[in-house]
Amino acid sequence: EVQLVESGGGLVQPGGSLRLSCAASGFIFSSYGMNWVRQAPGKGLEWVSHITGRDSNIYYADSVKGRFTISRDNARNSLYLQMNSLRVEDTAVYYCARDWAYWGQGTLVTVSS
């Protein structure tokens, strides 16, 4: 069974940093591209970043480019999102997703002073 479990969310001040993790199981992790998607409170879905499987090509939304860094550790079956220079507008539930068919439960990031 495919499972994706996010962790690392929390409360952080504007300008601060946070690292999200997504633990994957139930499939050959290195064979799949992975995404981070976020959803601000009461708002719609926003794609954040994608990393391909083995060759790790990377793509970002303009809203996070230069501040967020996606990475993966195929040996640990884990996906990461390093978030720096956080802004109030980055407040959201962050999901990791594979193929759009598999999603984690999300982790809440709150940026507030």
Added chain:
Amino acid sequence: EIVLTQSPATLSLSPGERVTLSCRASQSISSYLAWLQQKPGQAPRLLIYDASNRATGIPARFSGSGSGTDFTLTISSLEPEDLAVYYCQQRSTWPLTFGGGTKVEIK
């Protein structure tokens, strides 16, 4: 960036009615469109991929059609459990984008 415009924003229908949701892309995306359903308090669920292919386990009352710039998600007979927000998403061009969503309410 490809903009996906969904209409209507909200729809209120009775059980058993036919539901038609629209998603229009700002430029051609071939058939690289997915539809997702998000129920309150839950993660999104994939309904349709590549415009017209039902995902695993999705009931036959959900169907997708279209190509190029105009796409439709149809629910042939609305069930009470279909209360949700429905999003379209394109994977034709980076950055990936989602539509703003259509909220389906049950009368």
